[in-house]
Amino acid sequence: MSLRSVLLALVGLLPAAGCGFQPGAAELAWGLSAKSREELAEAPQAQSELARLLEQNFGTPADPRFPPAPQGGLAELKPERRAALERDNQTRGLAADHYPTPLESAELYRVHCLHCHGAAGAGDGPTAASINPKPRDFRKGIFKWAAVKDKARPRREDLTTILENGVYGTAMHSFARLPVAEIEGLADHVRLLSVRGEVETLAVNHFKEEDELDEELFGEHIDTVWSRWQRAESKFIAWEGEIPSDSPAMRARGRELYLDARKGNCVQCHGDAGKGDGPAAWKINAKGKKELAYLDDWGFPIQPRDLTQGIYRGGARPIDIYRRIYAGINGGPMPGIGETKNSQGGPLVSSDDLWALVHYVRSIPEGAGP
Amino acid sequence: MRRVWALLFAAFAALVVASFVHAPERGWWLPEGKSSFAPSTDALIRTILWVMGAFFVLTLGLLVLFIWRQGDGSNAARSDKSSDHRLELIWTVVPAGVLVWLALTQMDEWKAMKFSTPGAGEPIAEVWASQFDWRMRHPGADGRLGSADDWESPYEVVVPAGEEVRLRLRSRDVIHSFFVPAFRLKQDIVPGRAISVWFTAEAGEYDLVCAELCGWGHYKMAGRVRVLPPEEYQAFVQRQNALQLSGAEVSGR
Numbered sequence: 001m002s003l004r005s006v007l008l009a010l011v012g013l014l015p016a017a018g019c020g021f022q023p024g025a026a027e028l029a030w031g032l033s034a035k036s037r038e039e040l041a042e043a044p045q046a047q048s049e050l051a052r053l054l055e056q057n058f059g060t061p062a063d064p065r066f067p068p069a070p071q072g073g074l075a076e077l078k079p080e081r082r083a084a085l086e087r088d089n090q091t092r093g094l095a096a097d098h099y100p101t102p103l104e105s106a107e108l109y110r111v112h113c114l115h116c117h118g119a120a121g122a123g124d125g126p127t128a129a130s131i132n133p134k135p136r137d138f139r140k141g142i143f144k145w146a147a148v149k150d151k152a153r154p155r156r157e158d159l160t161t162i163l164e165n166g167v168y169g170t171a172m173h174s175f176a177r178l179p180v181a182e183i184e185g186l187a188d189h190v191r192l193l194s195v196r197g198e199v200e201t202l203a204v205n206h207f208k209e210e211d212e213l214d215e216e217l218f219g220e221h222i223d224t225v226w227s228r229w230q231r232a233e234s235k236f237i238a239w240e241g242e243i244p245s246d247s248p249a250m251r252a253r254g255r256e257l258y259l260d261a262r263k264g265n266c267v268q269c270h271g272d273a274g275k276g277d278g279p280a281a282w283k284i285n286a287k288g289k290k291e292l293a294y295l296d297d298w299g300f301p302i303q304p305r306d307l308t309q310g311i312y313r314g315g316a317r318p319i320d321i322y323r324r325i326y327a328g329i330n331g332g333p334m335p336g337i338g339e340t341k342n343s344q345g346g347p348l349v350s351s352d353d354l355w356a357l358v359h360y361v362r363s364i365p366e367g368a369g370p
Numbered sequence: 371m372r373r374v375w376a377l378l379f380a381a382f383a384a385l386v387v388a389s390f391v392h393a394p395e396r397g398w399w400l401p402e403g404k405s406s407f408a409p410s411t412d413a414l415i416r417t418i419l420w421v422m423g424a425f426f427v428l429t430l431g432l433l434v435l436f437i438w439r440q441g442d443g444s445n446a447a448r449s450d451k452s453s454d455h456r457l458e459l460i461w462t463v464v465p466a467g468v469l470v471w472l473a474l475t476q477m478d479e480w481k482a483m484k485f486s487t488p489g490a491g492e493p494i495a496e497v498w499a500s501q502f503d504w505r506m507r508h509p510g511a512d513g514r515l516g517s518a519d520d521w522e523s524p525y526e527v528v529v530p531a532g533e534e535v536r537l538r539l540r541s542r543d544v545i546h547s548f549f550v551p552a553f554r555l556k557q558d559i560v561p562g563r564a565i566s567v568w569f570t571a572e573a574g575e576y577d578l579v580c581a582e583l584c585g586w587g588h589y590k591m592a593g594r595v596r597v598l599p600p601e602e603y604q605a606f607v608q609r610q611n612a613l614q615l616s617g618a619e620v621s622g623r
Contacts, residue, residue: 084623089540108445125587157619164623165524166503173503176525177592239617246518316522319617362518 028061028119030054033197036204046207050200053218055345058196061119064106066192068226074102076156081180097334100185100282102192108182109189112175120257121193123298131171135300135331138190139197140227142331145314149327149336152235153228159187160316168183168310191229198225237323239340242350244355246363254360263349264325264337264357274307274364294333310365321358376438383430387416390423401577406570410479412554417475421468453566471555483555487568493538497526499546499559502587504578521614526594530603531573540567549581550595556581571597 032040032051038061040047059065069076074097077085086096100108110119116131121138128135136143146154146160163183166174175183202221207213244250257264259272271277281304283293292301305312314320314329326338340348350359403412415450492515496507506527512520515538529535539548541561545569548567553576557567578593598606613620 023465081623082564127404130586168503168505168522168524169500171501171587173523173587174505176623179593241617243615243617245615316495317614323528359518366517 027227028114030058030061030120030196032190032291033120033122033200036200039204039208043207046213048118048226049213050203050207053203053213054196054200055214055220056215057199057222058192059102061106061110062103064102064189066102066188066195067222068195068229069188069262070102071100072102072211073104073156073191077184078157080286081184085180086361092179094181099181100188102188105185105189108178108186112178113186113190114173121190121197127171129308132299133170134300137197138194140297140331141198141225142193142297143194144331146232147237148235149338150230150235150281151330152153153232153342154189155189155232156184158232159190160184163187165315168316169309183253193223195225195229196230219340239319239322239325243318243322244352246359250356250359251363252360254356254358254363257349257353257357258360263353266357269304269306269333270307274361275302276306276337278304297331304334306363307364317354318358318362321361322354325354325357325361372437376434379437383427383564385426385435387423388540390419390560400554400585401552402547403554404572404574404576405550405555407479407483407554408552410482414476414479417568418472421472422497424548425465443463485538487566488534489536493536493566494540496540497527497548497559498540498542499548499580499584499591500542500612501544501585502580504582504591504593508607509608510614519611519614521610526596527578528596528598528601528606529571531571531597533600534568534570536566536568539567544580544584546580546584547582550576552576552577553595558582571595573597 004134032047032054036050037047040050057065057067066072082340085099089096089098103341104308115125115127116123116135117138118128118135123135123137125135131201141153142151143154143162144165146152146158148158151155160183162172163186164174164176165179166172169349175186199218199221199258202225203213203218206221256264258270261268267278268280269276269278273320281293282290285291292303294302310316312320314324324334326334326336327332337349338354342348373572389398396505400412492509492513494508496515498507499507499620504525504527505521506523508523509515510517510521512519527537529537537548539557539559540563543561545561546559547556548559550569551570552574553569555567555569557565559565559582574597576595576597578595580588580591583587584591585586
């Protein structure tokens, strides 16, 4: 055997070796967040205790656990969704109530989500550096595109809707290709990471204030965070019946509210033409350069949506825009005006006026296309 | 050693031919054709495959033969002729003739796909490609695209079966390509341009994939074309038009 044939044989073997490369969930780790480690830098014992409690309650990527719903979310599905799941399972030749185990959901997350959102849901996967806007960091429990008010946690449907529809205008594309059961399993896992992250933050903050951290207290933290998630359903912004229809008069009324400094006041950030160039959204920094005035809850500069584009991250239906205007956008500076009161204690903006605003906003890109 | 090489090349040729023979039953081939273009496109693909296959077997066969007989580099059996004008003429003119013949035979097919797009007015939907997503805009109740009652559907475009369907392709960022393998239909989508495609398809659900490398997520830029019988399609569109103006929660599942 000459050297050349040995080399050739080695090159020939490369693809075989490469094809077998499968990083398993077992090689991933959650650990403590960088922020927790920084906050607890002086208390190495608390660090290791926190890591132990997190692992004891939420497991590891290879053995994920979710104390509030150890078997996953199958029992939480509403009847219609349950029916959709069963139909979908049957078309795939699976048992009607087929549902991924927590470990299978973690595996799905590893395959589809991890490369952007990171193993622990910190939005720090390997692809994250190359995308803008950044992938969501789930650990705050804040989700922008949810049909809920009062900065509530998202409902289960809000998570699955985002998975199925994607977030248009970002790198988060639709995962409608996946079976219903897998979408639900992914929602379970995202919730696990989110609750885990919130509990971690709560435990760190509590330790810094009270110097306490033990199993019982940790259990209480989980209950506290989980009760936030359970309130979501009661915070749903519903709209029953007909939506007041679009008309030139409605749009004109919407335009008035858009400009009205005491009511919509949208113009302040979104600008007169809706291009996201309003005066309040921008400032002149110390170097005399124009920069964005607001940061979002994750610390990134945030730009008001350019409404002329017709690209709506949280959905393009009128009801989606209605909910944005009603409740604002959690995690950013966009305020909601749906429940703001006027000086007499009545609603500042009637629901008809809200719809006028919706119709006006949706008419801005008309003809322009997204 | 030369016989080893000759056998190696012969084995390679046999492997290639065998893989084509077994491709359909192993699912290595295109999915079953489901559009009006499929029969003629498949006939064209088969013709080209046979022509190429014949030349492949011929050239590989000659290669194997020559290696087997003279692969050791000896000059013993070589002719001292430096060129053969007649032979060169044959191997130039015959393939050139085949290429011209292929170019002419596919003209009707090309004309039907690219220059016979039916109808005027609004397409059934606008297909917006972006990194790495398909999003469809439907004209809504007023039948006009670009108005406020348009509705969007992520991932999936729904069209009627057995009718001429026209879609308008748009890109938000880079070049993508609209490829529905079951329809044998592929069209690049160029930013800044509105390019139409058309087809007549059988009812069913078909994969839509991006066929132009468009960035890191190209591999997962998948969508679906759902073709419904006409009555079901009408009912679907009416339901979507109504849902657009309601507060009801919608999931396409």
